[in-house]
């Protein structure tokens with residue numbers, strides 16, 4: 001079978017995404033572009049990312065050749081549940097692993113918006129933030145946190161996820177007991193619902209990695225670009241190197257292709273056996289950059305450790321943009337590698353099936 005046909009026909013396992021949510025009419029007509037940037041941009045600038053221009057084209061394909069304002073009116077009028085089911089059906093996705101930390105629609109409620117099989121992933125900072133107010137000592141918190149993670153992984157959750165990159169950064173260190181206790185007490189004394197202390201955040205991630213290892217499930221890390229309040233330097237996945245070596249029994253997934261540190265992320269993935277690299281969010285956000293993203297990831301990392309995902313959130317159009325962009329660019333990269341003699345056609349087809357579906361099935365034991 002030609003490479004293109006294998007890429008087009010393989011069902012996707014989307015290992016990092018979020019639920020669709022209902023938006024107010026005003027949100028769609030006035031600030032739809034905000035869903036296609038991770039920046040803190042004015043609408044005037046948000047409307048001029050190439051990712052947003054791609055969704056305007058998608059709306060025109062669905063609603064007809066109208067101007068942008070009319071397309072947004074049409075989009076605001078849809079029945080979001082059936083519209084979302086229609087769009088997700090177009091992506092040929094077999095399974096979505098859904099982060100339960102954002103938006104407010106739970107993974108279970110997401111089932112109303114899609115016929116695709118949903119498996120939930122638990123965000124560890126949210127769990128910690130719910131427990132901290134109820135535990136006045138560090139050891140009491142630790143016991144409750146570990147028990148809670150044990151419970152969710154024994155139930156239907158297939159992995160854990162940390163957003164530490166966008167809180168205090170990826171330079172996750174080991175701290176001594178007195179420092180952790182002091183930091184925990186200070187966080188509690190000044191509690192505002194969010195952990196901004198790096199010592200406490202680092203400790204939570206170490207605890208989560210140990211629980212993930214004991215269940216044999218992955219811990220996902222945001223890396224590279226993402227939230228607008230992240231520091232662009234401290235999202236570089238090379239900061240995680242000591243942590244990853246110290247937790248060699250924990251499978252770790254670096255999310256977002258580490259963009260723009262994609263080559264560094266590929267290097268780490270190629271060095272440590274327990275590390276995997278997901279190519280989401282950069283797919284589809286960087287648009288014509290998705291082809292070099294895939295190409296760079298394939299330079300050093302084993303093909304068995306690369307994973308497709310959309311990181312779609314809130315609006316179903318992101319699922320379509322990601323799936324289309326990724327299939328088109330994976331095809332062109334693999335065809336080029338075959339043409340230039342780096343891979344056989346048969347191996348290129350195995351790589352396609354692996355990245356789109358089978359690597360995730362194996363890693364998450366789906």
Ligand SMILES: [Zn+2]
Pocket residue numbers: 016222226255256281311
């Ligand atoms: Zn993400």
